[in-house]
Amino acid sequence: MSANDLTHNRFADLPDSPFPRLNELIEGLSPGKSPIVMSLGEPQHPFPAFVSETIATHAKEFGKYPPIAGTPDFRAAVAAWLGRRYGLGPDVIGSKRPLDPDLQILPVNGTREALFNVAFVATPLAKAGRRPAILMPNPFYQCYAAAALAAGAEPVYVAATRETGFLPDFAGLPEELLARTAMIYFCSPANPQGAVASLDYLKELIRLARRHGILLAIDECYAEIYDREPPSGALQAALELSNPDGEVFDNIVVFHSLSKRSSLPGLRSGFCAGGRAFMIRFRNFRNVGAPQVPLPIMAASAAAWSEETHATENRERYRRKIDMAERILGNRFGFYRPAGGFFLWLDVGDGEKAARELWARGGVKVLPGKYLSREDSLGRVSNPGAAYIRVALVESEAATEEALTRMAEVL
Ligand SMILES: Cc1ncc(COP(=O)(O)O)c(C=O)c1O
Incomplete structure (x- = not known):
């Protein structure tokens, strides 16, 4: 047996990283407007000096x-x-x-x-x-x-x-x-x-x-x-x-x-x-x-x-963006205020389709929920993320407002 076979056996069921999958999904589509990335949960707020x-x-x-x-x-x-x-x-x-x-x-x-x-x-x-x-x-x-x-x-x-x-x-x-x-x-x-x-x-x-x-x-x-x-x-x-x-x-x-x-x-x-x-x-x-x-x-x-002020300010920045999302999205797409974290988890019916449309028409990159979940091991539900998109509110307040406004228009 070759070394490759051994590796393959153990990792045959390894999930693919969601981000290359997203790139594949939108390959060949040009962004409809200047791109805003909301797919990656990478905080963009300033860190303390x-x-x-x-x-x-x-x-x-x-x-x-x-x-x-x-x-x-x-x-x-x-x-x-x-x-x-x-x-x-x-x-x-x-x-x-x-x-x-x-x-x-x-x-x-x-x-x-x-x-x-x-x-x-x-x-x-x-x-x-x-x-x-x-x-x-x-x-x-x-x-x-x-x-x-x-x-x-x-x-x-x-x-x-x-x-x-x-x-x-x-x-x-x-x-x-x-x-x-x-x-x-x-x-x-x-x-x-x-x-x-x-x-x-x-x-x-x-x-x-x-x-x-x-x-x-x-x-x-x-x-x-x-x-x-x-x-x-x-x-x-x-x-x-x-x-x-x-x-x-x-x-x-x-x-x-x-x-x-x-x-x-x-x-x-x-x-x-x-x-x-x-x-x-x-x-x-x-x-x-x-x-x-x-x-x-x-x-x-x-x-x-040891320092709390910057963490409090950081939290307040995220809160303002959740307020913004509540104002712009209202009760559409099953919007709810997340009790913690900085993601919106929106029920759009078909997460992959919505991600393609948001990119092609609005230039907004979001992650299909399907790429973060699997078939339930106990067979009780199919892929529980398939209907959702994940929207990371990590950008500046201005970029977030622009992206949310485009999302409301496109979806
Ligand atoms: C749920 C969860 N756990 C852990 C991590 C890893 O964070 P880090 O390695 O930056 O501490 C992340 C990063 O996105 C995450 O979303």
Whole structure:
């Protein structure tokens, strides 16, 4: 067998990246007006000036290999932010407390690599005597499926539709599936629907994970972009549960990013935090197999996690664009204000057709929801994203207003 055959076997079901698919879809069509890109969730807001200054001040540290566990300053800044953001007081964070920053917080080179790498550490060779499963919402961030396949697990796509409040119903899955589930990816606020899990939903999910020995990989990278209420977090939910068989944060690892909070997608900086036993295993794995965060980037990241004004301004900018969308789109295309994140998830009947029309007639590039989702693994619905388009509100307010106005005209 050639090396190619081996690769092909494992990744035969790997999802194609949505963006080349979109380019193929609109190939040969000229944009009807000057192009505005709303397909890519890449924040375009300005990032704070202190980031460049801090990198410059620390530039000589590019001459050193960075420690995988980060610097004490970075971990302290993250711990303080977690404390403020989720009300985790001094009785929670500190050495000999349920969350020891030195053991339970790790810097990551953007959350994508960490969401990918976590699958290797979470997936045993077999569970309940069978091939392990990794569950994920559907639609989903494409990295989750790639990670499950790379780790040798079966990715299981669990529909998150309007009928389920755009959140997956993991508890309703068959017992035999839950018994062989190694990990669940869950995203709140959700990309693309903007749904936010309540504390009760998170508590139920943690109970389910503990009953079945599952690791929860909770993607909270949109946690700071919200409409009215700050979304609850999984660490916060865990504090309200007792865990007689273990520690407070067992079965949980959360992922946070500066890409959205601070409009720094190119910095490649985030962190993960969670239960002690898992975080120690993850650190050991990362120490030999994962990318580190360069020291000057870590210094700038510590500064960003310590500063709230820019994050508040950033959130308000997104809110103004949601207001704009509400005004321009009104109640058409199933518009609703997303509780979190910066995407509109619009029901246009046929997402691919709408994406072609918007490009050809309005010059607006949006992503068909179909490219973010799959056939539901349990056969309960067909592709749950097919009727939708995802619109990223990442451009300037002027460009966003222009794009939304053209969308209302074309659709
Ligand atoms: C749901 C979700 N998770 C994770 C990421 C990765 O973010 P980053 O690697 O920039 O931290 C993204 C980026 O778009 C995302 O949408």
